[in-house]
Amino acid sequence: MKLGAPLLMAVSLILVHPVFSNAAARVTSRKPKCHEDERSALLEFKRAFFSESLCESYDYLVTAKLESWQAAKGEAGDCCAWDGVECDEETGRVIGLDLENSCLLGPIDSNASLFRLVHLQRLNLAANDFRSSQIPSAIGNLQELTSLLLFQSSFHGQIPWEVLNLTNLSFLDLSNNALELKSPSIENLVRSLTKLEGLNLCQVVMSSPLPNAIADLSNLTSLAFANCSLQGELPMATFELPRLETLDVSLNKNLSVRMPEFRQSSRLKSLLLSWTRCSGQLPSSLGNLSSLNELKIASCELSGIIPSSVGELARLYTLDLNGNQLTGEIPPSLGKLVRLGYLDLSSNQLSGEIPSSLMNLAKVTLFDLSYNRLTGQIPSRISGLTSVLKLDLSYNRLEGPMPSTIFGLKNLNKLAVISNNLNGTAQFDLLMKHQSLQSLYLSFNNFSLATKDLNVSLSTIVVLGLASCSLREFPKFIAKLDTLQHIDLSYNGISGKVPQWLLNVSPENLAHLNLSKNSLTGFSSYPVKFKWANLQTLDLRYNGMEGQLPVPPRSILFYLASNNKLTGQIPPAMCQLSSIQILDLAKNELSGVLPSCLSNLSNTVSTLSLHGNGFYGRIPRLQKGACELKMVDLSDNQLQGPLPRGLGKCVGLEFLNLGNNRIVDTFPSGLGSLPNLKVLILHHNRFHGVVKEPQGNHHRFPKLHIIDLSMNNFSGGLPSKYFDSWNAMKFAEPDEAVYFTEQMVQEAWFSTSSGEYDYSITILNKGIEMEYNKILEYLTVIDLSSNSFVGEIPSSIGSLTELHLLNLSNNAIAGSIPSSLGNLTNLEALDLSGNELTGKIPPELTKLTSLAFFNVSDNRLSGPIPREKQFNTFENSSYARNWGLCGAPLTKKCSNLEASPPPPSQGTSVKEDSRTWIEELDWKIVLMGFASGLVVGSVVGLNYTARIERWFVDKFCQGKQRRRRGHRRRRVV
Numbered sequence: 001m002k003l004g005a006p007l008l009m010a011v012s013l014i015l016v017h018p019v020f021s022n023a024a025a026r027v028t029s030r031k032p033k034c035h036e037d038e039r040s041a042l043l044e045f046k047r048a049f050f051s052e053s054l055c056e057s058y059d060y061l062v063t064a065k066l067e068s069w070q071a072a073k074g075e076a077g078d079c080c081a082w083d084g085v086e087c088d089e090e091t092g093r094v095i096g097l098d099l100e101n102s103c104l105l106g107p108i109d110s111n112a113s114l115f116r117l118v119h120l121q122r123l124n125l126a127a128n129d130f131r132s133s134q135i136p137s138a139i140g141n142l143q144e145l146t147s148l149l150l151f152q153s154s155f156h157g158q159i160p161w162e163v164l165n166l167t168n169l170s171f172l173d174l175s176n177n178a179l180e181l182k183s184p185s186i187e188n189l190v191r192s193l194t195k196l197e198g199l200n201l202c203q204v205v206m207s208s209p210l211p212n213a214i215a216d217l218s219n220l221t222s223l224a225f226a227n228c229s230l231q232g233e234l235p236m237a238t239f240e241l242p243r244l245e246t247l248d249v250s251l252n253k254n255l256s257v258r259m260p261e262f263r264q265s266s267r268l269k270s271l272l273l274s275w276t277r278c279s280g281q282l283p284s285s286l287g288n289l290s291s292l293n294e295l296k297i298a299s300c301e302l303s304g305i306i307p308s309s310v311g312e313l314a315r316l317y318t319l320d321l322n323g324n325q326l327t328g329e330i331p332p333s334l335g336k337l338v339r340l341g342y343l344d345l346s347s348n349q350l351s352g353e354i355p356s357s358l359m360n361l362a363k364v365t366l367f368d369l370s371y372n373r374l375t376g377q378i379p380s381r382i383s384g385l386t387s388v389l390k391l392d393l394s395y396n397r398l399e400g401p402m403p404s405t406i407f408g409l410k411n412l413n414k415l416a417v418i419s420n421n422l423n424g425t426a427q428f429d430l431l432m433k434h435q436s437l438q439s440l441y442l443s444f445n446n447f448s449l450a451t452k453d454l455n456v457s458l459s460t461i462v463v464l465g466l467a468s469c470s471l472r473e474f475p476k477f478i479a480k481l482d483t484l485q486h487i488d489l490s491y492n493g494i495s496g497k498v499p500q501w502l503l504n505v506s507p508e509n510l511a512h513l514n515l516s517k518n519s520l521t522g523f524s525s526y527p528v529k530f531k532w533a534n535l536q537t538l539d540l541r542y543n544g545m546e547g548q549l550p551v552p553p554r555s556i557l558f559y560l561a562s563n564n565k566l567t568g569q570i571p572p573a574m575c576q577l578s579s580i581q582i583l584d585l586a587k588n589e590l591s592g593v594l595p596s597c598l599s600n601l602s603n604t605v606s607t608l609s610l611h612g613n614g615f616y617g618r619i620p621r622l623q624k625g626a627c628e629l630k631m632v633d634l635s636d637n638q639l640q641g642p643l644p645r646g647l648g649k650c651v652g653l654e655f656l657n658l659g660n661n662r663i664v665d666t667f668p669s670g671l672g673s674l675p676n677l678k679v680l681i682l683h684h685n686r687f688h689g690v691v692k693e694p695q696g697n698h699h700r701f702p703k704l705h706i707i708d709l710s711m712n713n714f715s716g717g718l719p720s721k722y723f724d725s726w727n728a729m730k731f732a733e734p735d736e737a738v739y740f741t742e743q744m745v746q747e748a749w750f751s752t753s754s755g756e757y758d759y760s761i762t763i764l765n766k767g768i769e770m771e772y773n774k775i776l777e778y779l780t781v782i783d784l785s786s787n788s789f790v791g792e793i794p795s796s797i798g799s800l801t802e803l804h805l806l807n808l809s810n811n812a813i814a815g816s817i818p819s820s821l822g823n824l825t826n827l828e829a830l831d832l833s834g835n836e837l838t839g840k841i842p843p844e845l846t847k848l849t850s851l852a853f854f855n856v857s858d859n860r861l862s863g864p865i866p867r868e869k870q871f872n873t874f875e876n877s878s879y880a881r882n883w884g885l886c887g888a889p890l891t892k893k894c895s896n897l898e899a900s901p902p903p904p905s906q907g908t909s910v911k912e913d914s915r916t917w918i919e920e921l922d923w924k925i926v927l928m929g930f931a932s933g934l935v936v937g938s939v940v941g942l943n944y945t946a947r948i949e950r951w952f953v954d955k956f957c958q959g960k961q962r963r964r965r966g967h968r969r970r971r972v973v
């Protein structure tokens with residue numbers, strides 16, 4: 001597992017290792033001769049592990065200490081004079097070995113000559129590559145060790161018991177390897193090594209709580225347990241350790257941390273609790289930590305206010321409280337933190353105005369208040385942030401103008417004010433003259449931009465976010481910005497053709513261009529010749545683009561051109577886009593046969609949406625070899641012929657929609673082996689024949705959530721064995737399909753309004769269009785309507801308890817309605833109309849308290865209609881043309897014999913969460929990064945269209961994305 005570089009650095013800095021500070025210099029005038037046995041042990045060690053070629057392959061930072069180790073007699077042969085070797089001045093014994101980052105390579109075991117150096121007190125082998133060796137048990141021979149540093153050296157496996165023999169250890173750093181501490185456990189270790197002053201076990205997997213015995217290590221100054229899979233609760237006593245200066249338990253998602261009352265006597269300098277589970281509020285005793293430099297409690301579920309006592313932390317350099325649920329105003333006292341270099345309060349619920357006192361923070365380089373509810377104006381004293389490099393006020397409710405003083409911030413590198421209510425004229429000339437500014441995000445405000453006649457010759461701008469800035473034409477000044485990598489001009493009112501000059505903007509550097517949601521009608525000349533050699537994203541969606549499909553440069557990864565009026569065929573040159581991952585041409589007027597070479601793309605494309613065009617002919621066969629397809633939507637075309645056979649090899653396939661075409665084939669049971677297929681829509685084609693039961697245990701569509709076979713000509717019995725095995729319809733699964741989003745987020749966008757992909761579904765119900773958003777994961781559907789299925793409804797269907805919609809209407813299904821349908825307690829729509837069903841409506845169906853739609857009309861049912869709960873809401877039409885049914889709401893009365901039976905007595909209560917599928921109109925959630933326009937199918941007479949609105953994401957601020965994911969995690973739970 002790799003940690004990000006910043007963490008690694010932080011980790012290796014945590015322990016101060018004074019012991020090695022001057023090993024070489026310490027060898028002073030009276031040089032003791034080294035002992036022959038130790039000299040040969042050292043030379044043997046060099047021969048076994050020193051890799052000159054590794055050293056050469058590194059950069060200049062590597063110190064090749066071992067180069068000075070020579071076998072020669074005389075001065076050069078005195079090992080006490082060698083780099084990295086420290087000898088005892090009296091005895092001449094080797095007592096220290098500092099071989100950090102010294103090009104040591106290869107597996108190590110207990111036979112290594114190193115372990116003969118039994119007088120060693122200090123051993124540092126960090127930052128080498130021991131090739132996943134275990135820590136050799138011979139380490140226990142080195143009984144005199146007071147300091148052992150093995151961080152980041154590719155050690156692997158369980159830490160040996162023998163480490164516990166090293167009872168003289170004051171400093172132990174085993175961090176950033178692939179180690180485990182289970183047997184012995186952290187408790188064993190803490191009880192044995194009682195002299196520890198510094199302990200760094202970051203990234204050592206423990207999967208246990210921290211023992212209370214940690215409190216006995218009374219000399220501890222530094223304790224680092226980041227990313228150790230700690231569980232349970234952090235012992236309160238940890239905060240009481242009298243000498244503790246550094247406490248890092250961040251990145252332990254299952255560790256609960258209760259905030260203590262902090263004492264004035266505390267020596268804490270670094271308190272790092274991010275990504276654990278804090279409960280409650282920040283105590284105002286935090287202000288007692290007068291030595292504190294660094295306070296990081298990000299994404300920790302903190303609530304309440306920021307206590308104003310934080311302003312007493314006069315030595316504070318870093319304050320990071322992002323991604324919590326902090327409320328109230330930002331305390332003005334923070335303005336007293338004059339040493340502050342890093343302030344991140346983003347992604348909370350802070351309100352009120354930005355206190356002007358914060359503008360005293362003259363040393364702050366990062367100032368991030370984004371994603372809060374701040375109001376009022378940007379203080380004009382903002383020029384007081386004289387050192388600021390990154391200034392982010394996005395996603396607040398700030399209003400008024402951008403103060404011109406902001407342009408006085410000489411070091412400003414990134415300025416982001418996305419999605420506020422800022423107005424007035426943004427002074428571009430000043431912004432563009434700003435020589436250090438690289439990223440400028442002004443999107444989604446009410447600015448008017450004075451963009452004409454700008455002298456931008458000095459600009460080094462890289463990212464320019466001008467979405468929703470009321471632009472009516474392309475801003476000319478961008479023509480001269482040769483350093484631009486990203487431009488976002490979406491959500492403006494730019495009309496007409498894309499001018500030729502735009503295609504010459506930043507030809508070497510442009511990577512992402514977003515022109516979506518404008519009123520563009522096409523390009524100035526065809527065929528369109530793009531000059532961008534490194535373009536990765538081209539977004540032309542939601543315009544009125546006419547003419548033929550432009551072919552993007554070969555470097556393209558994401559090409560999005562849906563919702564336009566493009567005509568003609570897919571040019572064969574599209575087949576040469578050898579890196580493309582997302583191709584979205586949905587909802588255009590494209591036609592013709594899909595070029596067979598299009599199948600070349602299946603080894604890179606993950607998302608392919610061609611839905612809603614006029615394509616005809618056969619679907620191209622898939623290439624042999626890799627298939628990266630995850631989402632394929634070819635619906636609403638006139639495609640013919642059979643399914644392409646290669647699809648069964650696309651093991652990543654999650655979503656396949658071929659609805660509304662003219663495909664002639666039998667049921668594609670071969671797709672049943674796809675481990676991730678969640679959605680299969682074959683609606684309205686010419687599929688035919690019996691849906692054969694699956695052979696064996698494979699091929700059963702294990703992840704299927706939505707299957708729509710409606711309006712085909714399938715015959716034979718209902719596939720009951722499939723029903724038995726569709727586990728995803730039986731058990732609610734936690735959200736797992738996040739990766740689509742992540743993949744797209746990584747690469748694509750940079751200004752955002754909601755941050756991710758909203759998966760929205762429009763329901764057309766009796767001509768009324770309603771839109772709601774929902775996790776596709778949670779929508780489970782079986783629609784087998786309008787086929788020629790015969791036989792009975794298998795009672796096993798009652799095991800699919802997560803099912804939301806079941807439509808078996810318009811077949812020739814006979815027999816009675818199985819009472820097991822009463823187990824489908826999540827069912828919101830049940831349509832069995834237009835069959836040959838007989839017998840009674842089982843009274844068990846009254847258990848279906850989520851049912852909002854019910855139709856059994858046009859069958860041969862008889863007996864009384866149940867009258868409990870939801871059944872009080874259905875109208876006559878639900879029961880029409882069943883000669884034998886009686887009772888309300890029908891006018892036909894039941895005879896005494898037929899009197900309505902009492903409901904079954906399994907005390908089912910009406911679900912508390914009575915929001916139904918149809919009522920839930922704005923449950924916003926993010927699921928898969930489908931590019932756009934997916935017709936999902938038609939169920940129970942409701943046509944619903946799944947659609948995706950692709951918003952834009954801040955690419956550069958990776959931390960922000962992690963926060964957002966964190967937020968989502970909480971929302972979903």
Ligand SMILES: *[C@@H]1O[C@H](CO)[C@@H](O)[C@H](O)[C@H]1NC(C)=O
Binds near residue numbers: 140161162164165
């Ligand atoms: C080292 O530890 C092992 C087991 O923990 C123990 O059996 C052994 O006696 C110890 N050796 C020394 C020299 O203390």
Ligand SMILES: *[C@@H]1O[C@H](CO)[C@@H](O)[C@H](O)[C@H]1NC(C)=O
Binds near residue numbers: 194195196218219
């Ligand atoms: C703690 O450190 C002091 C000296 O700084 C020392 O005298 C004492 O023995 C140490 N305690 C333990 C438990 O090692």
Ligand SMILES: *[C@@H]1O[C@H](CO)[C@@H](O)[C@H](O)[C@H]1NC(C)=O
Binds near residue numbers: 399400401423424
């Ligand atoms: C900007 O918005 C404020 C209210 O937020 C308003 O009073 C002011 O007139 C607006 N200025 C311009 C130039 O539109």
